Amino acid sequence: MAKDKCVCKSVAEWLNTYGDMVTLLLTFFVLLFSMSTISPGKYQQAAVGMSVALGGSPPSVLTGGQTMSQEALISSKPGVYQDLLRISESEEYKGRVTIEERDEGTVIVLSNFEIFESGSARLTAQAKEVIEKVGAIIIEHTSNIIEVKGYADDRALMPESIYPSNWHLSSARASSVVNFLLTDLRQKRSIERIAEVRSGLFDVDYFYSPDRFIPIGKGDVDVVKELKAAKASYDYDLSELKKKYESGKIDSNTYQSEVDKLSKKYEADIQTIRAMYRKIEILVKRETRSG
Secondary structure: OOOOOOOOOOOOHHHHHHHHHHHHHHHHHHHHHHHOOOOHHHHHHHHHHHHHHHHOOOOOOOOOOOOOOOOOOOOOOOOHHHHHHHHHHOOOOOOOEEEEEEOOEEEEEEOOOOOEOOOOOOEOHHHHHHHHHHHHHHHHOOOEEEEEEEOOOOOOOOOOOOOOOHHHHHHHHHHHHHHHHHHHHHHHHHHHOHHHHHHOOOOHHHHOOHHHEEEEEOOOHHHHHHHHHHHHHHHHHHHHHHHHHHOOOOOHHHHHHHHHHHHHHHHHHHHHHHHHOOOEEEEEEEEEOOO
16 A cells, blocks of 8 residues: 655745845854954953853952952963962062952062162062063953052151152052053063954953052051051060069179160061061952943
């Protein structure tokens, strides 16, 4: 017995035209996309927004803008924070670059080496080298506001100094770091990433925009406060020692020997405190710039 032939329903002729139109539109949009350039900053903001909205993760600072992900959203590197840790833990920069987490954001502290020439806001060659490495990471892999804090110690400036006070000196030091980031580092990175700049994959103007940076001069307020505490401790120990001598608990030779020890310790404390504030703090805030 012969099998019944399948009688297929006819397809409306307009569907053929519609299918051709959709295919052509898809091809057209693919062509437009292939000719376009992606703004890394805008891409990161969109990706961060989607990540936070869908994942419910609270914002962070150094892991690709505002996401808790360990993968930087616009970088193939394993993460901004990890890159900074590698610098701070390397033999070359160990003890000179430290990272601290604070309520307002992540702080990179540069210390324990000559950052500026004495009584000046001029960066040393060693400081420029460190700032280049740290700056390229935090600037090009986040869109957050960056505060740079400069310090000065309690000692009076030389009469021939161009700075009227330590407030002016500390402000100039913070501004010197920001200026270095926005001029020297920007130019160097533009050359190193020239292929990405030309293809539109790296937007120099976006990441190195001046409105991201805030230089802050801290003056000598903090160091003076520390020195006053050290002086109060020294005076107390000295008075206690004097009481022991006057009460006859120790003789004059012991008293003088202990006084010398206290004086040397106090002088060492002064030098240590002053050295603590020969530093630069770079704060990557949790706040991102608008626009």
